Amino acid sequence: MDLDGIYRAEYSRCVATLTRLLGDIGLAEEFVQDAFTVAVQKWDEQPPPNPGAWIVTTARNRAIDRLRRESTREARHAQALLLHHVDEPQEMGPVRDDQLRMIFTCCHPALSPPAQTALTLRLLGGLEVAEIARAYLVPEATVAQRIVRAKKKIRDAGIPYRVPGAAELPDRLASVLTVLYLVFNEGYTSTSGHLLRTDLCLEAVRLTRALAELMPDEPEVIGLLALLLLTEARRPARVGPSGELVVLAEQDRSLWNRELIAEGHELVRRCLRRNQPGPYQLQAAINAVHTDGPATDWAQVLALYDQLLHHTPTPIVALNRAVAVAEVHGPATALAAIEDLDLPGYHLLPATRADLLARLGRTAEAVAAYDEAITLATNDTERTFLQTRRARQGA
Amino acid sequence: MKKYLLAVQYDESAPWPSEEDLREQQARTGQVTADMQSAGCWVFVGGLLGSHATTVVRPGNGVTTMTDGPFAETKEQLGGFWVIQCDDLDQALAWGERCALACGSPIEVRPFEDAQWT
Numbered sequence: 001m002d003l004d005g006i007y008r009a010e011y012s013r014c015v016a017t018l019t020r021l022l023g024d025i026g027l028a029e030e031f032v033q034d035a036f037t038v039a040v041q042k043w044d045e046q047p048p049p050n051p052g053a054w055i056v057t058t059a060r061n062r063a064i065d066r067l068r069r070e071s072t073r074e075a076r077h078a079q080a081l082l083l084h085h086v087d088e089p090q091e092m093g094p095v096r097d098d099q100l101r102m103i104f105t106c107c108h109p110a111l112s113p114p115a116q117t118a119l120t121l122r123l124l125g126g127l128e129v130a131e132i133a134r135a136y137l138v139p140e141a142t143v144a145q146r147i148v149r150a151k152k153k154i155r156d157a158g159i160p161y162r163v164p165g166a167a168e169l170p171d172r173l174a175s176v177l178t179v180l181y182l183v184f185n186e187g188y189t190s191t192s193g194h195l196l197r198t199d200l201c202l203e204a205v206r207l208t209r210a211l212a213e214l215m216p217d218e219p220e221v222i223g224l225l226a227l228l229l230l231t232e233a234r235r236p237a238r239v240g241p242s243g244e245l246v247v248l249a250e251q252d253r254s255l256w257n258r259e260l261i262a263e264g265h266e267l268v269r270r271c272l273r274r275n276q277p278g279p280y281q282l283q284a285a286i287n288a289v290h291t292d293g294p295a296t297d298w299a300q301v302l303a304l305y306d307q308l309l310h311h312t313p314t315p316i317v318a319l320n321r322a323v324a325v326a327e328v329h330g331p332a333t334a335l336a337a338i339e340d341l342d343l344p345g346y347h348l349l350p351a352t353r354a355d356l357l358a359r360l361g362r363t364a365e366a367v368a369a370y371d372e373a374i375t376l377a378t379n380d381t382e383r384t385f386l387q388t389r390r391a392r393q394g395a
Numbered sequence: 396m397k398k399y400l401l402a403v404q405y406d407e408s409a410p411w412p413s414e415e416d417l418r419e420q421q422a423r424t425g426q427v428t429a430d431m432q433s434a435g436c437w438v439f440v441g442g443l444l445g446s447h448a449t450t451v452v453r454p455g456n457g458v459t460t461m462t463d464g465p466f467a468e469t470k471e472q473l474g475g476f477w478v479i480q481c482d483d484l485d486q487a488l489a490w491g492e493r494c495a496l497a498c499g500s501p502i503e504v505r506p507f508e509d510a511q512w513t
Contacts, residue, residue, distance in 0.1 A: 110484060157506050158397045160483035168485070 003043070007036060011053040012126040012203075016098035018054050019161055022063060025105075025123065025151050031066075035059035099124060100210050101163055106150075107175040108159045115150040118143050120179040124207070125200055126187065134378060170216065177224050177280065180208050184228050188235070189379065201232055219274050223281030228268035230287035233260035245385035248290065261291045282308040296329035315341045319352060331359040347376035351386060363393050396480045398438065398507040399487040403500050405474025407445055431479055431490065432460035442475035476499060477506075 011032065018028035039051070048054045058319040106120040121127045129147065135138040153159065164172045167183035186198025205228050213227045237251035246252075268288040271281040286304045290296050305321035318341055326334035335356045343349045370390035377383040432438035448463045453460050465472055477494060481487055484506070491504040494503065 004410070072453065108484075156483075158484040160485050163484070 001039065003036075004064065006039075006047060006051045008126055011036075012102075012124050013052055013099060014055045014059065015123060016102040018059050018063070019102065020112075021060055022236045024155060026155065027288050028051055031059040031063045034062050038062075048144055057330070075086060081390070099212055100214070101206060101288060102162055102178065103176055103207060103340065104163050104172060105154060105159055105161050107172065107179050109172065109175065109184065110157060110159055113175065113178075114144075115146045116175055117179050117182055118146045119150045121183060122147055125183045125203065127186065127200075131186075134382065136168060136175050163214070171217070173218060173221070176211065177220060178202050180211070180276070181224060181227075181280070182229070183207075188231060189382070195201055198235070201228075201235065204228060218269050219276045220278045223271050223284045224262045224265050226271065226284035227287060229260045229262035229267070230284060230291055233257040233264065233291065238380065243381060244388070247383050248296070253294070255290050264288060264291070277307065277311070279308060282311065286374075296327075298324055315343050316346075319349060322356075326353045326356060326359070331356040336359070346378060347373045347378075347382070347386075349373075350376065354386075354389070358389070358393060367393050397487075398478060398480045399484075399490075400496050400503075400507065401479065401487070401491050402503040402505065403446040403476060403494070403498055403501050404471040404503060405445075405498075406408040406470055407472050408470045414475045418492060424494070427497045428495050430493075432476065436479045436481045436486070436490070437500070438478040438480055440475070440477045443462065445474075446472055454463070458491060471501070474498075 003159050005122055006025060008321055013241050014032045014035070015025070015028045018032055022028050022031070032055060038058055039047075039055065050064070078216045101119060103124055103345045105117045106123055111119070118132050122129065123133045127308035130140055133143045163169075174258070183206075184204035187198065187202075187204060205225075211222050215221045220225050233256050234251065235250075236257065237253065237255035238246055241248050247370055264284065268281070268284050271277075271284065282304055286301055286308070289304065291301050302321070302324040305324050309317050309321055319338055322334040322338045325337050335353065338349065338352060340354075341349060350369045355364045357363075357366035357369055367390060370386055370393070374383055374386045374390065412460075428437060428440050430479045431440075449465045450463070451462045451465075451466050453462070475498075477490070479487065479490055481490070484504070487504050491502045
């Protein structure tokens, strides 16, 4: 029985539901953990047909049992909520989805941005503290403290557990989009071990879809959904038969998911008609060009990157733009464009430089840059890819 | 219901507003208070005089000493406050936004300790 797999798949959903029932995230987590401990003993060989529902029911019953034994005001309050909620319709508001409710709570503007992301990755992505710490290149203790403090503030300050009303909704959106994008990225290029964590990608797509249904008139929500779908569509071709990374130019396009691509293209067209470009829509448009026809129209990609850099002048965008510059104007121009970028600890900067140097025949410098990138890369698949590229230099 | 303090962070170094501005501001804050009252969440409101009228009493070894002026010599001082009771932070923050616009000063929104589980 794959209890780890079930835990990973069900943990965040169960915590989200229990939080609605108990009115407290910390208690929800505690009882969900409890229920999984019971599952280890009870499930022996075969998990029940719907393990998530089993966990929620078990956690709820254990919560009722325990709260009955305790007599603190807090416990009575939680118990009242629990019993009160059982027979109630799910919740008011446009979306009947506990996880969406959770994401708006986790991304509440009364929490600091780093806390929002850490909390969302923990409670919605189901990532462990160590994984979040690696994703942000900060010590584990820092992430752990951020999460503890954020949960304490949610509880003490009374941050509600609900999808915001129509008036507040647009304001609350930007941080939610950032967080969803980061969860997808964590799944698409894991910070540790293997390259992909499909569950996180699918979860991010699922949550973004739910958000797009909730806010069909927000172009950036549609843009983010298109971006995720067009990226997700290429996932099957991104890793070769022996688990190795396959770059875009070498991918077997017949493996791409045509349905997702068609849906993504339709969404990008919707955004174009609306003509209110933003960073996610532009990135989606770039990915639409990549997935249109037998080969990428790099001039069009570069034009879109120019617009993106105008909207979001960050070193990461400049680095990605350089890849298009190399295709349109050659590797020497691209190399000059990334010379002054400052991205400490980010392996894709030396990796891109190495590739450009190799194409210019500057082998020794390319090897040195590959070495730097290999040292900085945190996931095995990317490291292996870089080592293979380095070996091709024959030095 | 939870109780929240909405504390006005008044900048004492700013020029004193004109009579007319002051009247308009009082009309605005008065309206917010009236709206709190009709929404049933108003508990208390009060405006405070400035640092010049303030004295700090400190304990030490069972006796006290008194000093002239506010506790912290900062530009921003507590200029007044509302106490409200409502369901959650979002409601408190919505009132906080109205208070900030009405008095033109930052508002610190802070839950009361006993606001939990009451």
